[in-house]
Amino acid sequence: MQIAASIFSFTATPPPLCVCHFPSKTNLPNSLFSSTPSLPSPLLSLSPPRKLLCRPPSGKYVREDYLVKKYSAAEVQELVKGERNVPLIIDFYATWCGPCILMAQELEMLAVEYESNTLIVKVDTDDEYEFARDMQVRGLPTLYFISPDPSKDAIRTEGLIPIQMMRDIVDNDM
């Protein structure tokens, strides 16, 4: 309904057809981390827009898609070159890397916590082979923390790191 769209200020465009949409549910037990509604799929952000049968629940923290978006090498380079006033976090991952899944969950949580105070993106190293090689990515996951201040060095971590360490880097070193 068009009226419902304006009341809830739903950001998605009103769907033309009525097809039911079920958000993908996680199959991983969330014993280690607090609630994250869905298993981040590295392929999800490239899927075509989905048609909706019923309007999904809306709210500040109910999302149709992941906060951390997959970027291509060209897009990331544009981001780095361009004007920014927030730290940029780049997550290099691979489809079948187990710790990368846990890292992606942590980054989604971080994205919710920091909202527009950081920009978090992910890069599939199998898709962007040359870019990963140029950035000297070896172990996965690898995170690059890039400050908005161009005089500061970037910080790079390899392997799964606790979310508190990420918070510390963003708060103290950026």
Place this chain on the structure above:
Amino acid sequence: MTTSALQASTSYGVGFAISSVAPPPRRLHHRHVTVANAEPTDKSVEIMRKFSEQYARRSGTYFCVDKGVTSVVIKGLADHKDALGAPLCPCRHYDDKAAEATQGFWNCPCVPMRERKECHCMLFLTSDNDFAGKEQTISLEEIKESTANM
């Protein structure tokens, strides 16, 4: 959470600059770039599943509390086995996957695992690791369920 219990977290500053000069023209020699296939074959998954169980028993290590991680890594090994003939570690980026597969350092079980029981994929975890569960078995159903929406 102590960092020693978690896999490698080396943090160092690097000078970072994206060059604004156009990249040098690519040489025309053919480089075989292997990318992950959509889905490994069931046969390879079964082989790697059996290998993982057997190696965990043999090395006295355990699977992750979160079996989803174990499932994803087993599928990654199966995928590389299909593509390259050898189960190359799925949690690394390589300049040349085929060459690495022949060389063998990162073929599962990789040298760091064999020498120091260090598995950064979190497939084989020593009992003192925060993420280690108590199991050394995983069924094909568990693997399929955990990775169903990938």
